[in-house]
Amino acid sequence: MLLDLLGVVYDGDTPIAGAAAAIERLRGAGLPLRFVSNTTRSPCSAIIAQLAAMGIEVAEEELLTPARAAVEWLRKHGRQPHLLVHPDLEVEFSGLESGSGRAVVVGDAGEAFDHASLNRAFRELIAGADFVALAINRTFKDTDGQLSLDTGAFVAALEFASGRSPVVLGKPSPDFFLAALAGLNCPAADGVMVGDDAESDVAGALRAGLGAALLVRTGKYRPNDEARFDPPPTTLVDDLSAAVDWILKARRAETDIGDAL
Structure with a gap:
């Protein structure tokens, strides 16, 4: 599940x-x-703490994020990250400075998305760095209840300018x-x-x-x-509660079929 x-x-x-x-x-x-x-604005520890504050206990191994997938990818390929991510997420990439090559890693940088930061990432790409996108979502629901631009728009801009296609990890x-x-x-x-x-x-x-x-x-x-x-x-379905109703009903139906056989 x-x-x-x-x-x-x-x-x-x-x-x-x-x-x-x-x-x-x-x-x-x-x-x-x-x-x-x-989510590419918060490290895993912050997400787990946020859930705990809501009364939802989640073990570290139960949570998978694009940042975690990216760290594994960077280690596997021996790459140092050039980060275009939210400042709060940078801690997830500590200890990766010894790679033999470079990789531009793009997440939801929020206010850090500006011409200077995008241009630095672009120059890394045209110099040969690998291109890693943590996600390519179009939008997300922001804290004001409205939709806001997500990572995908900025990944697309770098892809268009550099002529390079990203490895998508989320x-x-x-x-x-x-x-x-x-x-x-x-x-x-x-x-x-x-x-x-x-x-x-x-x-x-x-x-x-x-x-x-x-x-x-x-x-x-x-x-x-x-x-x-x-x-x-x-x-x-209306919400997670309704989704669980559907899932448990489907599971009972499968069990009944198995018992009948």
């Missing part, structure tokens, strides 16, 4: 009604969980979903994703081979999102 965080479990610092209880229902049913977030990369499932020892066909982003969360999960992907009407969801991307969600 894979759950997105922002827009599914919480909005900003506010838990979404019923989300904590829904997670406990999944745990009580014995379903293993991974929280798969494309959702909708199939490897990201499959890495989360591998930690659960769960075949892709048995995996279920719950998210509020019809493109990155839902279509991305289904393209990765997951058996089901549920789209919630909370977070960044906007009317008719379920029809905008292919493949469409397995089902559209």
Whole structure:
């Protein structure tokens, strides 16, 4: 079971009604969980602390973020990062200064996205650095309740200017979903994703081979999102509580079929 965080479990610092209880229902049913977030402004420790303050206990190994995937990628390929990320996220990349090559790593830098920072990243790319995108989401729901530009727009600008295509490490990369499932020892066909982003969360999960992907009407969801991307969600539900209802009902049906056989 894979759950997105922002827009599914919480909005900003506010838990979404019923989300904590829904997670406990999944745990009580014995379903293993991974929280798969494309958030690239906060280190994992801050995300876990934020969840704990909401009464949701999440172990470090239960959380997968693009920054964690990027650190593994940089180590595997022996690259030093040139970071274009939010200042709060930079701590995740400490200890990677000894690589033999360079890689531009782009996340949601927020106010740090300006001409100077983008131009420095561009010059690294045309000098031969690898190009790593933590995510390519179009938008996110900001603290004022409105949609704001996400990382994808700035990745696209660098791609256009440099003529270089990035390695995408977060959702909708199939490897990201499959890495989360591998930690659960769960075949892709048995995996279920719950998210509020019809493109990155839902279509991305289904393209990765997951058996089901549920789209919630909370977070960044906007009317008719379920029809905008292919493949469409397995089902559209009001919130995480309704998603858990659907998941547990489907599990009971599978158990009944197994017993009948």
